[in-house]
Amino acid sequence: MHTHTRSDGSPDWSPSPRYPDPVIRVIDASFDALRLPLAKIERAIVDTTHHTEWMFHCAESRELERFGDEGSVLYNRTHNPWPVWDRDVVLEANVTHSLDDLTVLISFHNVKSSAYPTPERVVRMPRLAGFYRLHKRSDTQTEVTYQVEADPRGSLPRW
Numbered sequence: 001m002h003t004h005t006r007s008d009g010s011p012d013w014s015p016s017p018r019y020p021d022p023v024i025r026v027i028d029a030s031f032d033a034l035r036l037p038l039a040k041i042e043r044a045i046v047d048t049t050h051h052t053e054w055m056f057h058c059a060e061s062r063e064l065e066r067f068g069d070e071g072s073v074l075y076n077r078t079h080n081p082w083p084v085w086d087r088d089v090v091l092e093a094n095v096t097h098s099l100d101d102l103t104v105l106i107s108f109h110n111v112k113s114s115a116y117p118t119p120e121r122v123v124r125m126p127r128l129a130g131f132y133r134l135h136k137r138s139d140t141q142t143e144v145t146y147q148v149e150a151d152p153r154g155s156l157p158r159w
Helices: 038-046 048-054
Strands: 025-034 058-067 071-078 086-097 103-110 122-124 127-138 141-151
Touching: 038 048, 038 086, 038 103, 038 127, 038 141, 048 058, 058 086
Parallel strands: 086 122
Antiparallel strands: 025 141, 058 071, 071 086, 086 103, 103 127, 127 141
């Protein structure tokens, strides 16, 4: 397993080589072989009703719109400790299966939307984009790659 984390286990956000602006933060993690079938991991990722149970600091997640079996518009809010306000984002997410069904790509990016207004004391992130890449190693093992780039906006302490 390879992850970018701090010594306390929290994600280590660093400037992206593609976006040298220090405001853009990046998380990049790879897990060589999770002992779970690909389909089970895919279901967990696309099931917004359970995001708050496994997504880091996810305070709220809901599907706002679905288009077919492969795409949706989602709302996510991330909890932050005082005095930092929570961050939220409206995302379009798409699921793509390889022809041989050995790889699934779940990509997402922020979209401008009035479908879910920004709550009070919450900052809407102007940029969030990333993906989960799942690759079937065997019937019971899956390689997972996760990457996200975010502009959390607002007044934040240096990380």
